[in-house]
Amino acid sequence: GENVEQHPSTLSVQEGDSAVIKCTYSDSASNYFPWYKQELGKRPQLIIDIRSNVGEKKDQRIAVTLNKTAKHFSLHITETQPEDSAVYFCAATPRAGNQFYFGTGTSLTVIP
């Protein structure tokens, strides 16, 4: 099955700086890559996703990039704010797959 690796496991940035979280995947047939944000004590929530026919997608301060050749995708958060502090999970699903494969999570702390 698919194997998703996520780095770094923890990340601290100053408010206003950018944060980048990277994930790699093993199955070249994977075609859908969602990102989830989980605030302390809350459920994971989908914040952005990208499909394999797209190289980049933006939504306000967050963006995701996909490099199919290298089999990696990244989450970029610009102008970070304290409310961005959370655990972020990447995931991948193979074409015709029936489950999501999650990374191990990145704990992001934005220092005011």
Added chain:
Amino acid sequence: NAGVTQTPKFQVLKTGQSMTLQCAQDMNHEYMSWYRQDPGMGLRLIHYSVGAGITDQGEVPNGYNVSRSTTEDFPLRLLSAAPSQTSVYFCASSYSMTVGYTFGSGTRLTVV
């Protein structure tokens, strides 16, 4: 539209007791999954279903049973609770593997 509803929110069990964690969704989603999340760890897949009557094991299925008699409901049964099953349990659903999961609010289970 309530989304994904999990009950109970909190539960304390004694070792050896059995119980069922309930999960229901009202979005007519075919795909449903159960995850456990331990402190500092990611989401580990217990069981999943791709439709009524169809279930399969995930990464950590031992000690848990599931059934999917209807599209809406996907209960998780703990057969004989053990302290190692102390965790937060999330149910999630989706209508497609190219659309992100919607997660329930979680059940915090403590086994003493």
